[in-house]
Structure formats: C-alpha cells, structure tokens
Amino acid sequence: MKFTTAFTIVGALSAWLANAADDNETDHSVTEIEPKCFKQNYYINAAGDMKDLHDCQIISGNIFVKGYDSDSLDLGSISHIKGSLSIANASSLLRIEGVELSTIDGTFALDTLTSLASISLPKLESIDTISWKVLPILSAVNLDKGIKHINSVVMSDTSLTGFSGFNVESLKVLNINNNRFLERIDSSVKEITDTLLITANARNLQVSLPELTWAHTITIKDTNNLNLDSLQVVENSAQFINNRFSDLKLPKLKSTGTTLSVINNKNVRTIEFPSLAEVGGGLMIIDNDLITKVDFFPVLRAIGGAIEFHGNIDASGFKQLKVVKGSAIIKSTSAEFDCNKWIKEEVSNVVRGGKIECGSGSSRSTEVLLVDESGDITKGTPGVNSGVAEQDKSKKTVVKSGTSVSYKVGFSAIVTGLAMSWLAIHL
Template sequence: MHIWSLVMALAYIPFLVQGKNRDESTPEIPSSCHQNEFNIQSPEDLENIIDCNILVGNIVISDYNYPIITFSKLEKVLGNLTILKSPELVRIEAPTLEYISSRFILTELTSLSLISFPSIKYINVLDWSILPILSNVHLNHEIQGIESIRVSDTSLTGFSGFIADKLDILDINNNRFLDTIECNVEHIYGKLHIAANAIDVKVSLPKLRQVSNLSINNVERLNLDQLETVDNSLSLSNNYFQQLRFPQLETIGGTLSLLQNEQVNHLEFPSLNEIGGGLMLVNNTKVDKINFFPKLKIIGGALELVGPIKEIVFRQLKLVKGSAIVKSTSQQFDCTKWSTSDILLVVRGGKIECTNYKNEKFTSRTRKEGHSQGLHSNTVALIYRFIL
C-alpha cells in the first residue's frame, strides 16, 4: 500500500484564454467533446470521447462493464468527473489529465484498487466513498483549488501533505488502514469530521485556527495546538489519546462534548473563556479532577459531569444558563456539599442535581426557580471546590 499525499496550493490561474486573447496554439473544441453530460457505460461509449483533449460538460460513468478506464489523451474536464456503481472496475488511469473544474466523485466501486492521475493540478471538490480495496493512488503533488474533501471507506494508509489555507469540508472516515492524517489548513468553514479510521491513527492539523463544527472520534493522537475558535460544536468521543491540549482555544459557539475517551488523563483548556452551548464531560474514566478550565466564565447551556469525579474547580465561572448535573462514582465526592455550594449563585436555569456512588440523588433549586430550598431527599457524593 502506498501513502497518499496531496499538496494543495491556493492560487488558481485560469488555463483557458477566451475571445481575442486566445492563443493560436489552443485548439478548437470539437462538437463531440462538448455537451451537457457524457454518459458512459461501456468501452464503446468511452471510445466516442477518447480523442478529446478537452471535455466540456459533466462526465458520468456508471455500470461500466470493463476492469480498466483509460483517458489516454484527456487534459482538461470543464465539469464534474463522476464514476460510480461499477463493481468490475479495477483501475482508472489518466496520464495527461491536468484539470477538473468541479467535482471528482468516485463511489460504489468495490473492486477499484488503483487511481493514477500523475499530471493532475487542479480539482475543486474531491468526494470518494465506498472504495473498500482502494490502496494505490498516484496524484500530482501540486494540486490547486481544492475546497472540499471527503474520503470514506477506502484502504488508503495515509493522507498528508496539505498546504491549503481554507476548506469548506474535511471529512475522513471509515478508512480502516489509514494511520496518518496531516493537513496545514487554517480555516474550515463547514465541518471537520474524522472517525472510524485505523485504531492507531494520528491526526495533526498544526495550523488550524478556526472551524465551524468539529467532530473527532477513534483517534490515538491529536494535534490542534493553534485552534482558537469553534463557531458551533466541538465533540471528541471514543478516542484513545492520553493527553488533550487546546492551548489557544478561546471560544466555542455551541456545545463542548468529551465523551468516553477512556485513556485520557491530562487535559488543558488554559484559554477557554466562553462556551455558547453546554459542557458535557461524560465517562472519561481516567479524569477524576475537573480543574482544567481556569478562565471559563460562561456556559450557555447545561453543565453535565459524569465519571469517577473527586474534585470540581471552576475558578472564574460566573454563569451557567442551563442545569448543572453531576454523577460521580467516587466515594470522595460530597454531593451534599457541592449541591449547596456557590454553584447556587451561578446556575440560572434548570436544576442542580448530584448523584453519588450509592446512586443517592440530591437536587437544589436555582435562582430562576426561586431562592435556594436546600436539598430534596436522596443524595450525591463528590468533593466540589467552586472558587469565584
């Protein structure tokens, strides 16, 4: 298996010169190479466009009944290149293809093992899915213009070498042998989604500063050291890393969820001051002290903490707009003390509830419900320090 590396640049210089500026060496496009859509299902159909250097229109290849597709002379596609639902297809080759103006879509190609586009320099959208034995990809190392990437259900082993400042989507999922994901992107305006790749996958986005939605699962190592802003939600679930650091992260517009990361024992959020949604720390079984939000002031939703919690410290927290719920399995946590502490001054909506290792539950009313009424029957045990 070969590691796939894509190197993306930012600038795109148009290759076609129109009207008066047309170079004399630029050939006219024959009518056979220009139509809204080219539908190809057999080698005979492919033969109709085999002499085209430039194709104007969308190419759709489906139910193709031969193991090899070769674009021997094609240099440019002004439209989409879509190849799908062709279980007999094994190889796709385009030795001279340099440019795909829009989408390069491959899907439901269950026998495809090789893609060779050694001259490709420009792709706008890369969307590959259900290519379960694809392991060999040969692409040019200077691809320009990519705005969106989805790679799902392949046998690729690596995905690295990006030099793209901006993407709309980066979605890498269900690639069972993929153990390296590296990208130098700085802004992702849509979603960043990484999940269900190799168990030991290492993810490094060392220059990422801003992302709209972030969801990362099943990762052994994660580098997001320059991330400053998450516009919506940040979710990390079922990961295998031992350390989690966000040294520059200041704001999260939606919910922060850390769920069932069973190996993590060291967390750092030294700069985070506001969470627009809820804060959920649930079943991170080696995290027993919640003391890694030294500057957090506002939680715009609910606070939910579940696990072997011994201590809770929020030094700057001033406002929780939803409920505050703690469930601790530690005998060292005092629910009675926590439920009647200064948490009552911070929570403005919902309820304050604490359940201890004996499954005894304590609840307190918040200011929104009225002045504190103390505890209802049942109880919760945890040692809670709340420092304002």
Template sequence: MFKKLLVSSLALAASVNAASTCNKTEFAITSQSDLDALSSCTTLTGDVILSSDMVTANLNGIETIAGSLTASNSSTLTSIIAPDLQTITGTLNLNTLTILDTISFASLSSIGAIDWITLPHVTGLSFNTGVTSCPSVYISDTSLTSLDGIDLSSVTTLDLNNNLYLSEVSMDLSYASNSIDISFNGNSATISFPSLLWANNLTIQDVESVSIPKLSTVNGSLLLINNTFTSFEASNLTTAGGITIDDNDELTNISFPKLTTINEAGLEIANNSQLDDLSGFPVLKTDNGALTLYGDFDNATFPDLTLVKGAVTVKSTGDFSCATFNKMKSSSNIKGSKYTCSAASSSTSASSTSTSSSTHAASSSSAASTTTSSSSAASSSSAASPALVGTSSTLVGGILAAIFFGVF
C-alpha cells in the same frame, strides 16, 4: 476567392464539430475508444460518466473537466488514469468500485468535491502534483493508509470515516467553514492539524492522538468521543460553541488553559473511566448552556466560572464535594431551573441537608427544654397554691372563733 471561402468554411465546420464534441451536458463513456475520441479536447464541458462495464479508463489529453467525473457500481473497473487532468470543477465521484486499485491523477491540483464510498482495494493515491484545492471531502469505507497527495489549506467539509487502514491524517489546514469529522478509521489513527485556527464543528472519534496546537475557535461543537488517547490539549482554544468529552476510556488528562467562553451547546464530560480530575479549565468564566459532569472523578474545579445559564447536573462516584457548585447555586450564578449535584462520598449538598436537620433538631431540643422549664415552674406554682389556701382558711377560722367567744 472561392478557395478562400471554402477553407474558411471548412475551418469553421471543424471548429463547430470540435466544440460539439467537447461540450455536452453528459459524456456517457462505455469503452476506452469513447475516451480516445475525446483526447483532442483539452477541456470537456459537461459531466463524464464511466460505464460500470469498463475495465480500465485512461483519460489522455484532457486537462479540465468543467463538470463531474463519476464511476459507480462496478465490479470490473480496475484503474482510472488521467495524466494530464489538472482541474475538475464538479465532484470526483467514485462509489462502490469493488476491485478498483489504481487512482492516478499525476497533474490534478483542484477538485470541486471528493466523494468516495466503498473502495475496498484502494490503498493509496497517485496525486503527484498534489490536490491543494477541494472545498468538500467525503471518504468512507476504503483501504487507504494515508491521504498523501491531498493537502488542503481550507475546506467547507472534511469527513473521513470507516477507513479501517487509515493510520494518519495530517494536513496544513487552517479553516473549516462547516465541519471536520474524523471517525472510526484505523485503530491507532493519529490526527495532526498544525495550522488549524478556526472550525465550525470538529468531531474526533476512535483516534489515538490529536494535535491542534493553534486552534482558537470552534464556533459550533467540539466532540471527543470513544477515543484511545490518554491526554487531550487545546492549548490556544478561547471560545467554543459547545464541548462534549464522552466515553474516552484511556483519557487521564484534559487541558484547556485559555478557554474562557462556552456558548449555548454547553459543556459535557461523561463516562471517561480513567479521568479523575476535571480541573483543566482554569480560566473558564462563562457557560451559556448546560453543564453536565458524570464519572468517577474526585476534582472538578472551575476557579473562574461565574455564570452557567443552563441546567447543572453533576454526579460523581468518586471522593468529590459539591460545595463550590452549591455556593454558585445559592449565589444565583447558576441560572438554569434544574440543579443536581451528588457524589458517592458525603457531598456538600447532602451535608448541607444534614446540617440543617441538626440545627432544627437543636432548636427543637432547646424549645423542648424551655417548655419543660416553664411547665415545671407552672407546676411548682400550682403546687404552692393549695398550701396558701389552707393556711388562710385556718387563720380566718381562728379569728372568727375569738370574736364568737369574746362576744358570748
């Protein structure tokens, strides 16, 4: 009996010890031996923080980290390897690791968030199984050439910026509840989201090509700025909170064949030096915000547009006519208090002013002619009166003389 109690007590003590070993608020790792002491824990509950003095970090045996894994501000750490790790519920936080060149997580498929900043020697990832679940991804200032090993179907946030060797971003992403921002990566970067249907905000900057064939809704804003693509098409986009297309120096064609509604953020197309035709919105009916068009364009036709709720500012240095916009304004289809439309050539607004001036001049001329005629007539009448007065005076004088001499 005593032996059984002793065995049970020892087993319980071992269990309590194992639990305390594998469950802490924070695991402060200062050496590889600290990690080796945790290799019997399939699950670590708590945040794992690697010391900046470590050279390599091998997390063997650990399958789940119920917390975050962090390494930061190290000039000695060269590799992080976790062959059995499948899940990190918190953030995989790698920040300012100046000589790190190996990130190897052969079994990893789920991460709460990726936050990687300043990893100048990381060129690729060894994610053999592939990460398919990670709501938030922020990767900045690395030497990654691709994101092979990360393929997500939905995200809250995807932000890839200033990864100067990242030449391709391709994901089977269908939904982004907050934002997608791909900015200032490799000079010839190509973006492909073949399954993307809905995004709250989508920002594309300094990109050579974009493919979003199924995108139907951008709830917030679509921003296309400083890109090098020659053509942009959103073939299935029907609704956007706002669209900005600015400073794309090689852009010659835009196409939004199904877009019917733009909401409060409005439409802005400005300073795209090669874009001379803005007629890529054939069925746009409603702009609930402002409409701003700047550039050297000849054509800005919106055949179905019947309502702009905000201000309208159109300025072209090309051979452009303001007639359509003037008509919209006069018909009260432009509700905003500010309306400006001008072009380098004689625009309709300028012509309207000239026409009004000419009509006024003609009316003035006509009035002047009438006045002159009346004056002439009046002068003629005035000239005839003295003659009549003279004749009457002579006649009266004669009669008086006859009467006088007849009597006397």
C-alpha cells in the same frame, strides 16, 4: 520621394494585416473545440465510449461512468473537465488513469467500486469536491502534483493508509470515516468552514492539523493521537468521543459556539483547555475513566447551556466561572466527591434558570435544587445517581446469572438422582 515613402508604408501595412489575418486563422484552428468535446453530459458505459473522447483536451460538461465493462478507465488527453467526474457501480474497474488531467471544476465522485485498487492523476491540482465512498480495496493514489485548490473532501470505506497532499488554507468539509487501514491524516488547512468529522478509521490513527485555527463544527472519534495546537475558535460544537489518546490538549482554544463534549475517552489522563473563556452551549465531561478531577478550565467564565459531569470524579474547580445558563449536574461514583461543597461554593451562585443535581459515592439518589433566573433556590425531588445505578444493575445481572447456573446444576442433579433410583428398582 514623399509618394514613394507613402507607398512603402501602405505596402508594409498591407503585409502586416495579411500576416495578422494568417495568425488569427492559425490561432482559431488551434483553439477550436470539436463538437464531440462540447456537450452538457457524457454517459460512459464501455471502454469504447471513453476512447471517443481521448483526443479532447477540454470537456465542457459532466462525465458519468456507470456499469463500466473494463478493468481500466483511461482519460486520455483530457486536461480540464468543466463539470463533474462521477464513476459508480463498476465492479470490474481496477484502475483509473489520467496523465494529463489537471482540473475538475465540479465533484470527483467515486461510489461502490469494489475492485478499484489504484488511481493515478499525477497532474491534478484543482478540484471542487472529492467524494469517495465504498472503495474497499483502494490502497494506491498518485496525486504527485499535490492538490492546491479544493473545497470539500469526503472519504469513506477505502483501504488507504494515509491522507495528505492537500496543500490548501481553507476547506468547507473534511469528512474522513470508516477507512479501516488509515493510520495518518495530515493537513496544513487553516480553516474548515462547515464540518470536520473524523471517525471509525484505523485504531492507531494519528491526526495532525497543526495550523487549523478556526472551524465551524468538530467531531473527533476513534483516534489514537490528535494535534489541534493552533485551534482558537469553534463556531458551533466540538465533540471528542470514544478516542484512544492519552492527552487532549487545546492550548489556544478560546470559545465554542455551542456544546463542548468530552465523552468516553477511556485512556485520556490529561485534559488541558488553558485559554477557553466561553462555551456557548453545554459542557459535557462524561465517562472518561482516568479523569478524577475536572479542573482543566482555569479561565472559563461563561457557559451558555448545562454542565453535566459523570464518572469517577473526586473534585472539580472553576475559579473564574460567573454564569451557567442552564442546569449543573454531577453524578460521581467517587465517595470523595463533596456534593455539599460543590453546590454551595461552586455552582449555586452561578446557575441561572435550571437545576442543580449532585450524587456521589454509593448513594443511589441525588440531591436536587431548582434555581430560577434570578438565582432563587428551592428544593426539588431527589434524582437517580446513574453511575451507581448502573453498577448495581451489573451486580444484579451477575447474581442473577449465577443463580440461574446454580438452578440448572441443581435441577440436573435431581434428574440424575431420579434416574439412578429408577435403574436400581427395575434392574
């Protein structure tokens, strides 16, 4: 009885081991990667080169497509590219399709594809970097699954009308530039660890980054509407230049590591920085035509560089400012700005190690005071009130132009008169 039982157990164990071996063989055959799918680099020049890889689910290395000779690039059954996908200088290429592609471990680079009109990657959700440049007629992108993991986005010179579908909390780079039809940028990103750059897109561009709380460097240009309502810290510089928005409101911004610049925003009427306590570098408010009072920094205490204000500014006010570690310069074209008051009551007690310079109204010169690090003040050589100087230059140009026209008219009249006299004598 005991022997029989033991024999039965040994037999069952042998059968189990045999089945397990069969299962292992089956699994091995399923997961085996064909040699053609396992290379460091693939160079694709023709449709036939790509078809050779259609039955690969995993590509082990980088795919380089250059000078491609067909109007369609089909990635077949490829679901995972463990390197980068780079497609460049293929003037015949109209569309890119990859119905199974879900992951690109490296960069998805598209460069100088002048006929590319559409991209369809409905399952793509993980990628390191998107770098799309010089795609002048690209207008349709299908990323139905939505990108859930990505580090950097660079998108330049496309015909896309909207940017969205990137549901990530952190990006290294968000660089969207020269997309002339791009009307919306929407993202739920919470931090940008390197660069946020938006410039030279559609004139009516709406930018909405309502959850962004931290960024390293920000440059916003040529934008019609901007939402940065949650932004609290800019580690480096923040620049808002040549925009068309009427309001610039950063209600939660507490500090910038270096310069804060608001320059040449011709339509801006309202600027609000109610929480900004420290600017690590310079503070520049320059040529914002509708801003007449610089009084939108109610809790600003420290400026690590220079103050520089230009424009039609009537007044300024810094109730909490304690130190400016650089110069304080204002060049106003408004006759209402009181340089004496500004120097004595607002900046002479806070500037350390720079100069104080002020010009206002129609005066072409500015008053200059030099301040050392201890706060001692000496009088400096007067400077130039650049705003007024530019106005004078424009007037002189107009007068010069008018004089030139008058000269030409007078000369023509003399020539005509001489000709008439010659005809009268000789006829």
